[in-house]
Amino acid sequence: MSSIAAEQPEAGDNKSQVANDQTSFTSHVAKLKAGEDNFILRVLKMNGSTFLIFGAREHEVFEELGMALPMRPPSNEILSSTILGGIGHSDSAALATKLSKRYGRQFFVSLNLKLDRISMPLFDKELSTYMHDHLEYFV
Amino acid sequence: MDVPPEIGFDRQFGTLINGVHTEFVFHRFAGQWLLLVTQLGKIGVIYDVSFDVKLDARKLPVNLKEYHTPVVLSTKCCLGNDTSETVSAIQFLANNTMLNRCPKNLIIGLGLKNIETKVLHEIAEVLEQMVFK
Numbered sequence: 001m002s003s004i005a006a007e008q009p010e011a012g013d014n015k016s017q018v019a020n021d022q023t024s025f026t027s028h029v030a031k032l033k034a035g036e037d038n039f040i041l042r043v044l045k046m047n048g049s050t051f052l053i054f055g056a057r058e059h060e061v062f063e064e065l066g067m068a069l070p071m072r073p074p075s076n077e078i079l080s081s082t083i084l085g086g087i088g089h090s091d092s093a094a095l096a097t098k099l100s101k102r103y104g105r106q107f108f109v110s111l112n113l114k115l116d117r118i119s120m121p122l123f124d125k126e127l128s129t130y131m132h133d134h135l136e137y138f139v
Numbered sequence: 140m141d142v143p144p145e146i147g148f149d150r151q152f153g154t155l156i157n158g159v160h161t162e163f164v165f166h167r168f169a170g171q172w173l174l175l176v177t178q179l180g181k182i183g184v185i186y187d188v189s190f191d192v193k194l195d196a197r198k199l200p201v202n203l204k205e206y207h208t209p210v211v212l213s214t215k216c217c218l219g220n221d222t223s224e225t226v227s228a229i230q231f232l233a234n235n236t237m238l239n240r241c242p243k244n245l246i247i248g249l250g251l252k253n254i255e256t257k258v259l260h261e262i263a264e265v266l267e268q269m270v271f272k
Binding site: 024025027028029042043044046047048049051053055059060061062063065067083084106108 | 141145146147148151153160162164166168169170171173175177180181182185187217218246
């Protein structure tokens with residue numbers, strides 16, 4: 001496969017990486033805990049937007065997807081939508097809205113966890129703390 | 140090919156497709172597969188692809204000129220413009236790669252500058268070599 005070989009950078013050859021990585025993405029995975037619930041967070045940081053996927057540690061699914069993005073200035077409103085699964089304004093879209101407002105960036109969120117009124121605040125706190133401590137993975 | 144030092148998915152890398160830097164992300168969830176292929180630095184369109192026949196009864200596509208049989212699938216555009224070119228691209232990739240072995244739903248995000256035969260053949264080859272091999 002010539003196209004793959006052509007872009008194979010040599011070890012430590014940062015120049016070739018920079019030349020070809022104009023749209024380079026980064027990704028990250030973390031195992032987090034909210035109360036008694038364990039969950040996995042997968043993050044894909046793209047140019048100007050971030051994709052977050054939350055799933056239970058023992059059974060990771062992808063059943064819901066929400067998206068939110070800030071409107072252009074001078075408006076400070078957030079546009080959001082449920083793209084996949086969910087009914088009405090899904091938990092995924094709600095979380096995407098919250099993050100988009102906080103970081104001024106487009107967020108795609110797939111929240112595949114069963115959270116209730118007790119576990120949701122714990123989840124929020126765990127996520128906020130983790131994002132604050134590892135901001136480079138997200139924005 | 141450029142693979143970052145740490146990845147959060149089964150596969151994540153960048154490579155050249157028809158001379159254009161293209162990002163690939165692939166992950167198998169329980170039932171669903173997620174595939175992102177983009178040359179735009181962001182997700183262009185998102186499709187929810189479901190296969191009309193369950194995996195154990197699904198027939199493999201036949202890529203012979205005389206007896207061409209595609210894998211039967213349904214596409215639902217969830218984000219972006221629903222165009223016949225994009226649907227055809229998805230059908231091509233399902234016919235020519237192991238994407239047709241997806242157990243349930245395939246969530247596919249595409250952001251291609253040009254949808255043309257050469258580009259699709261190269262993407263299919265990269266998927267077979269770098270994702271499914």
